[in-house]
Amino acid sequence: MKKKITPIYLFFILNSLISCNQKTYFKEVVSEKNVTLFKPEFSKTSEDLIISIPVEFNLYLNNFPEIKDVGIYYKKNGKRCEQIDDFVLRDGKTNKIIFAIEDLESPNYPESIYIVDRKMTIPKEKAQEMIKRYNITTSLKNIKSKNDTIKLVSYLKFKKDYPDFINELRKVPDSLVLSLGLSKGKSKVVKAKINW
Amino acid sequence: MSKGGEITRVILGESIWTSKGDMNIVATNGDVCFSANKKVNFYGVEEGVHIGDYDFKEEENKEIAFSGWWSPDYEGTQNLEHDDRGSKSFLEKTVYYQLTVSTDIPLGTSIQFKLWDYDTGLFLDWLNPDDDKLAGKEVIKTGIVRDVNGKHRITIELFLNPNWDNDIRKDKGAFKDGCVDFYWTWRYNNANWTSQTNLLSVYPSNVKLRIKPAFEGGAYSLPEIYSRKGYIIAFAIDRLPNGEIQKFVSIKIRSTTTFHFESDVQKFKKEIYSETINIKKNTVEALSYEVEEISHFFRIKENITNVFVDEKLIEVPVTKGSSIAVFNKIKKTINFGKTAADIFTYHQVLDEIRNMMPEISSNGKFNTPSVSTVLSFIPGYQIAAFGVFLFEWMAQGLLAEADQNFQEQMWITWQNTKAKGLDSVMSFIENSWATNNRFDKILVSRETLNAVLKGKFRSIEEIRIKRFENIDPLTHTIITYRIEDKELDTYYDLVDCIFMNEEI
Numbered sequence: 299m300k301k302k303i304t305p306i307y308l309f310f311i312l313n314s315l316i317s318c319n320q321k322t323y324f325k326e327v328v329s330e331k332n333v334t335l336f337k338p339e340f341s342k343t344s345e346d347l348i349i350s351i352p353v354e355f356n357l358y359l360n361n362f363p364e365i366k367d368v369g370i371y372y373k374k375n376g377k378r379c380e381q382i383d384d385f386v387l388r389d390g391k392t393n394k395i396i397f398a399i400e401d402l403e404s405p406n407y408p409e410s411i412y413i414v415d416r417k418m419t420i421p422k423e424k425a426q427e428m429i430k431r432y433n434i435t436t437s438l439k440n441i442k443s444k445n446d447t448i449k450l451v452s453y454l455k456f457k458k459d460y461p462d463f464i465n466e467l468r469k470v471p472d473s474l475v476l477s478l479g480l481s482k483g484k485s486k487v488v489k490a491k492i493n494w
Numbered sequence: 495m496s497k498g499g500e501i502t503r504v505i506l507g508e509s510i511w512t513s514k515g516d517m518n519i520v521a522t523n524g525d526v527c528f529s530a531n532k533k534v535n536f537y538g539v540e541e542g543v544h545i546g547d548y549d550f551k552e553e554e555n556k557e558i559a560f561s562g563w564w565s566p567d568y569e570g571t572q573n574l575e576h577d578d579r580g581s582k583s584f585l586e587k588t589v590y591y592q593l594t595v596s597t598d599i600p601l602g603t604s605i606q607f608k609l610w611d612y613d614t615g616l617f618l619d620w621l622n623p624d625d626d627k628l629a630g631k632e633v634i635k636t637g638i639v640r641d642v643n644g645k646h647r648i649t650i651e652l653f654l655n656p657n658w659d660n661d662i663r664k665d666k667g668a669f670k671d672g673c674v675d676f677y678w679t680w681r682y683n684n685a686n687w688t689s690q691t692n693l694l695s696v697y698p699s700n701v702k703l704r705i706k707p708a709f710e711g712g713a714y715s716l717p718e719i720y721s722r723k724g725y726i727i728a729f730a731i732d733r734l735p736n737g738e739i740q741k742f743v744s745i746k747i748r749s750t751t752t753f754h755f756e757s758d759v760q761k762f763k764k765e766i767y768s769e770t771i772n773i774k775k776n777t778v779e780a781l782s783y784e785v786e787e788i789s790h791f792f793r794i795k796e797n798i799t800n801v802f803v804d805e806k807l808i809e810v811p812v813t814k815g816s817s818i819a820v821f822n823k824i825k826k827t828i829n830f831g832k833t834a835a836d837i838f839t840y841h842q843v844l845d846e847i848r849n850m851m852p853e854i855s856s857n858g859k860f861n862t863p864s865v866s867t868v869l870s871f872i873p874g875y876q877i878a879a880f881g882v883f884l885f886e887w888m889a890q891g892l893l894a895e896a897d898q899n900f901q902e903q904m905w906i907t908w909q910n911t912k913a914k915g916l917d918s919v920m921s922f923i924e925n926s927w928a929t930n931n932r933f934d935k936i937l938v939s940r941e942t943l944n945a946v947l948k949g950k951f952r953s954i955e956e957i958r959i960k961r962f963e964n965i966d967p968l969t970h971t972i973i974t975y976r977i978e979d980k981e982l983d984t985y986y987d988l989v990d991c992i993f994m995n996e997e998i
Contacts, residue, residue: 367976367985369932378924380937382961383968397962398955400932400976400987401702477932479985483978485930 322358323476323488329354329412331390333456335425335448337441338417347441349420349428351467352453353492354390354412355474360405367479368399372413375470385415413474431459457494467494558683562593564694568649570642577695579675585654585662585699591678591689593637593648601639605680607650609633611661612675612693628674629657637680650678654696662698673697698982702953703974705946705989718991724915916971916993923973932976939966943992946972954987969995 331352338348359365370387372379379385387396390410399407420428426438432450441448450456457464472492479485503509511517519526528534536543564581566572570592574581583589591607609632611625626632637648662674675693679686706718904927911922923933938946942960951957954974971993976985 366983367932369934369976371929371934380935382958383937386962395962397958398953401953401955403984475929477929479932479976479978481983483980485932487926487929 321362323362323478324355324357324359324474324490326474326490326493327354327356327410328457329453331412331453333450333453335420335428335441335450336446337443338419345422346419347422347425347438348416349418349425350414350416351418351456351494352412352414353494354410354453356390356410357407359407360409363404364481364484365404365407365478366481368402368407369477369479370399371475371477373473373475374415375472379417384417385413387411388414464494557596557598558685559596560593560682560687560689562591562678562689562692564692565590565592568651570647570649574694579673579695580693582673582695582697583654584697584701585656585659586701588651588653589694591650591652591694593650593689595639595646595648597646599639599646599682601641601646603639605637605639605648605682607635607637607678607680609635609652610677610679612677612690625661628661629655652676656699658696659698662696700952701949701986702955703946703951703957703987703989704977705949706991718912720912720916720991720993722916722994722996724912724918912991916995919971919973919993928975934974936972936974937968937995938970938972939964940969941966943970943972946989971995 329352331354333352334350335347336350338346359368372385374384381387381397387399388394388411389396389408390412391408396402396408396411399411402408422438428450429436429438429448433448436448438448440446451459472494473489474492475487475489477485477487538544563570564574564583566574566583566587566589568590570590574583574589576582595603608626609628611628613625633652635650635652637650639646639648641647658674662672673695675695677689677693679688681687908922908928911918920935922928923935936954936957938957938961942951942957945951945960946957951960973990973993974987975990977988978985
């Protein structure tokens with residue numbers, strides 16, 4: 299007698315038809331925070347600078363009381379980045395560094411966060427061109443220590459002025475992944491590609 | 495401290511009481527009697543004998559006073575965190591109650607203190623009587639008066655036992671506040687005292703980062719530590735055939751690599767020894783490990799097709815005066831020394847491990863591990879068919895069970911991945927199962943790692959803050975994931991294992 303086996307794919311199709319209401323946990327927004335320049339922590343070529351382009355997200359985590367734990371993974375150019383060494387997360391409202399979103403709890407999750415990359419380098423000449431354009435009163439000489447930064451312009455404007463730069467960023471896909479720990483030991487992973 | 499009663503002294507020979515200062519014999523409610531079969535003598539050498547009234551008021555004017563506070567340190571020089579309730583602390587921490595006493599309370603006086611939990615119900619204490627039992631037991635501490643810069647003080651050490659978590663959770667609801675409020679009561683000189691005006695609010699533990707011990711129920715709670723290639727760095731505890739455990743020190747690196755046979759070179763590189771350890775039953779079954787000094791361990795036969803292993807016990811007499819002996823597998827030498835720091839030069843040894851070194855075998859001789867060595871290692875399971883296609887064979891109703899099997903198999907895969915080395919681990923932790931369990935890596939310096947092992951960092955946040963402030967060379971990779979705390983319906987982070995970033 300032929301054994302009747304319910305193919306598993308049918309179950310999944312049915313399931314996704316039923317749960318039509320998509321839950322939005324986070325969304326990328328075009329940041330109005332500034333693009334900044336600063337000195338790299340370990341300079342291989344002392345001429346290069348780090349350019350930090352803020353990629354901002356609105357978080358809706360506080361709307362879901364079943365969320366008990368959150369982890370964030372940032373993947374850039376196909377490589378998973380390390381918090382602190384490769385990037386820091388900042389609170390969109392207070393601009394303070396969020397050292398560990400894992401240690402936060404509902405309803406105290408930040409409502410917006412932005413990533414500050416600490417490893418993206420830019421050649422000296424390009425940096426000088428940008429400084430001339432946006433912050434003429436300052437110069438590269440003003441960046442002496444690792445705590446000095448030069449503000450350029452809002453990312454919103456930067457995007458319009460340097461489309462090639464942005465396209466370069468889009469070449470290899472980057473993504474943000476949230477690993478959610480829910481009530482009663484359940485879990486959920488939500489991903490989004492970064493559109494820059 | 496005695497409550498009262500009779501003291502009778504009967505001395506068969508001569509009894510002499512001498513005091514360098516004044517000596518007072520006082521009966522507050524009765525008579526004082528001196529009787530002798532022969533004669534009673536009173537002598538006052540300088541001023542003679544004086545008979546008159548005794549001034550009891552002087553006695554009552556002695557000052558008895560107590561003034562206390564809570565501190566995180568024994569000396570009482572630091573302050574605890576404060577909120578609007580007063581001093582606060584968390585379970586798993588140790589706090590000290592400092593009680594300054596009047597100097598009329600002599601040094602060395604012993605007083606018993608009992609711990610209470612202060613419960614208020616809308617300012618009506620009878621609604622919610624105070625509790626003197628924590629986790630079902632009374633907490634009583636003995637304090638001894640000591641001298642601190644001329645002042646008399648009692649310091650009581652109190653470890654905030656994580657078992658008291660239930661008492662805190664009971665403290666939730668209409669009149670309750672999610673913490674316990676501690677005070678002490680004690681009795682001195684027929685009076686009852688309390689420190690109710692100086693409560694300590696104790697909240698649930700704020701430890702968010704814990705370490706998974708490699709040994710279950712062992713004396714050491716170190717996690718699994720691997721070299722970059724996946725060789726385990728473990729402690730060996732020697733167990734004799736009669737069951738007696740001889741502890742000795744060894745940093746031993748094992749691998750389960752396979753070897754090649756080269757006929758023109760008399761070197762055998764083959765997985766020649768098999769022995770597994772059943773961690774649950776703590777018995778030896780079979781295990782594979784690499785042997786470097788092969789000549790020590792096998793006999794060569796003509797027309798070799800098989801290799802027989804014969805493990806030899808190397809007995810090494812111990813240098814007089816040394817308390818530590820270590821066999822250095824890489825250098826193939828045995829070093830003796832007074833402290834572990836003298837010995838561990840080649841390996842990157844963590845300070846915490848050095849402090850945990852037990853002493854050499856009790857028979858005065860140093861033995862290499864026998865085959866019945868118990869190590870922290872989970873035997874490799876063979877995963878047969880594994881993958882998404884497994885689910886094709888299950889009906890909808892069995893999905894839950896399949897999920898359980900899947901979880902178990904993934905955990906086993908994880909154990910095997912660790913033995914393959916850091917690079918394998920790095921790609922494994924990005925797979926969907928690991929992402930669901932929030933696996934993550936944290937690169938740390940040696941100093942940070944030592945602090946983590948000592949429990950000084952209580953959360954991932956603290957580790958990252960340290961990294962932000964201090965760019966030390968990153969020598970190790972810590973792998974963590976989240977673990978559900980079922981009772982509190984929350985999660986915490988667990989250190990699963992540690993990898994050395996550089997191959998040694």
